[in-house]
Amino acid sequence: MTGLIAIAGLVVLIFLLVMFVLTRIKVAGPNEAFIVTGRKGREVTNPETGQLTHDLSGQKVVMGASTFVLPVVQRLAILDLTSRQLAVSVPAAIAKNGIRCSLEAVAVVKVGGQEDSVRAAAQRFLGQQQDIDHFTKEVLAGALRAIVGRLTVEEIIRDRATFAAAVTEEAESSLTNQGLVLDTFQLQDIQAEGNYLADLGRPEAARAQKDAAIAEAIARREAEQARILAEEEIAVANRTLELKRAEIQAQTDAAAAEAAAAGPLAQAAKDQDVISAQEQVATRRAQLKDRELDTEIRKPADARRYAVEQDAEAERSAAIARAEAQAQEVRLQGEAQRTQREQLAEAVRAEGQATADATRAAGEAEASAMQRKADAYASYGEAAILDLLASALPGIVGAAAEPMGNIDKLTVISTEGASDVTRQVTSTVAQGMQVAGDLTGFDVPQLLAALVARRADAAAPSTSGGSGTATAEGSAGGG
Numbered sequence: 001m002t003g004l005i006a007i008a009g010l011v012v013l014i015f016l017l018v019m020f021v022l023t024r025i026k027v028a029g030p031n032e033a034f035i036v037t038g039r040k041g042r043e044v045t046n047p048e049t050g051q052l053t054h055d056l057s058g059q060k061v062v063m064g065a066s067t068f069v070l071p072v073v074q075r076l077a078i079l080d081l082t083s084r085q086l087a088v089s090v091p092a093a094i095a096k097n098g099i100r101c102s103l104e105a106v107a108v109v110k111v112g113g114q115e116d117s118v119r120a121a122a123q124r125f126l127g128q129q130q131d132i133d134h135f136t137k138e139v140l141a142g143a144l145r146a147i148v149g150r151l152t153v154e155e156i157i158r159d160r161a162t163f164a165a166a167v168t169e170e171a172e173s174s175l176t177n178q179g180l181v182l183d184t185f186q187l188q189d190i191q192a193e194g195n196y197l198a199d200l201g202r203p204e205a206a207r208a209q210k211d212a213a214i215a216e217a218i219a220r221r222e223a224e225q226a227r228i229l230a231e232e233e234i235a236v237a238n239r240t241l242e243l244k245r246a247e248i249q250a251q252t253d254a255a256a257a258e259a260a261a262a263g264p265l266a267q268a269a270k271d272q273d274v275i276s277a278q279e280q281v282a283t284r285r286a287q288l289k290d291r292e293l294d295t296e297i298r299k300p301a302d303a304r305r306y307a308v309e310q311d312a313e314a315e316r317s318a319a320i321a322r323a324e325a326q327a328q329e330v331r332l333q334g335e336a337q338r339t340q341r342e343q344l345a346e347a348v349r350a351e352g353q354a355t356a357d358a359t360r361a362a363g364e365a366e367a368s369a370m371q372r373k374a375d376a377y378a379s380y381g382e383a384a385i386l387d388l389l390a391s392a393l394p395g396i397v398g399a400a401a402e403p404m405g406n407i408d409k410l411t412v413i414s415t416e417g418a419s420d421v422t423r424q425v426t427s428t429v430a431q432g433m434q435v436a437g438d439l440t441g442f443d444v445p446q447l448l449a450a451l452v453a454r455r456a457d458a459a460a461p462s463t464s465g466g467s468g469t470a471t472a473e474g475s476a477g478g479g
Contacts, residue, residue: 020071027066031082033111033118034062035126038074059122061115079122079129083110083183086133088140093148099196101153103144104189105167109136112181121179136180143170153192160187330431 028034037059045051060067069076088105095101109132111121125132147166148156156163164185175182 021068024071025066025068026062026076028062028064028078030064031080032063033079033081033122034060034067035077035079035118035122036060036062036067036069036074037077038070059119061118063113063118077122077126079111079118079126081111081113081118083108084133084136086137086140088137088144090141090144090148093145095148095153095156095192096150097152099153099192101148101156101190101192103148103187103191105140105144105164105185105187107136107140107185108183109133109175109180110183112176112179117176117179117181119179120177124178132180135178136175136182139171139174140167140182140185143167143174146170153190153196156187156190163187327431334431 026034039060063081067076086107086109088107090103090105092100093103111117111132121132125135144167147163147170150166151163164187167187168182168185171182171185
């Protein structure tokens, strides 16, 4: 029994010891810092004075971990690390340009997370942590006034971020020495005395109003342009629709007209066929009629006309043949006479050549006499030729007219009638005279004209002496 009591007492003692140990183990939360004191720090010699002191390493700092606090010899202190949001207000701060202004700001402050910051904050605020807010506000208010004095109101308003950074930098050294850290600082509001801020913003407000008016006018213009474009598109679409409707209506009307005209067109086609058939019948009848006329009238008339033309052609050919025969006979007679005259002239030239040779042989003395004799012969030859032509012309004319006198019946196919016969006879005489001129080498019409003129000159005295002499001369001339 005593043993059981002893065992129970031992268990209770162990339990109490365990509970005691557990109560001495402390665990720091994420927003807490434990400061365990009871040990002496390390000795540190001041390099300037040479004084020997102890540092703060004897103060153990535990954050977010557990620690065992020895009873009696060690003490545990807890420092809150939670951030503190503070409203900082600075009334009647004077800016660089002399404007009095009031500022409203918000700051977030906490105890630093390093061991040195925790030890510094524990030394100053461990028994009065509620004073951290008041101290921080005073430090930030002083920094605000210092920064406002170095800037103008325009600069503060224009760049608040730079202003907040300057305030943070200004207050940082003071807060760091106290173990505090300024997480953020924001300037919420600034108020200047009088209407300074309103006047300050008036040009910008006017500019903004002008820009707004311009933007509004541009927007209205763009809206009006968009409306006009939309109306134009609507008009174009309506026009396209109307054109399409008109095209469809035209096609519909054309189809209706074509359908309506199908019957009359078919009837007209039939009538056209009938008319074509009638035209073919009429053409056939006209062809038959033309053949009848050709057989009954044209061919007999053509046959009669051909017979007349053949008769006239035969008569014309016979007349041409007779005229050509007569002309050939005249040419033969002329050629015979020309041959005779050529032979006579050749004999005369031979005789003259012989005489000339004899005369030249007789000497130069008889040359003059022979010249006169030649002149006499020349004069005699011209007279002989004239007499020969005068005696030969009636025969030439009679020979030219003889073929005409042998014609029993003469049919003249000419528009000039009987005068054409006379012209042919005259032409024959003229051709005979031309042949005579070609044979003799003399101009026969000129010689005849000279002969007539000579005889007229010779008959002139006889005519003036009495009519009996003229009559005798005329009879002689006629013989």
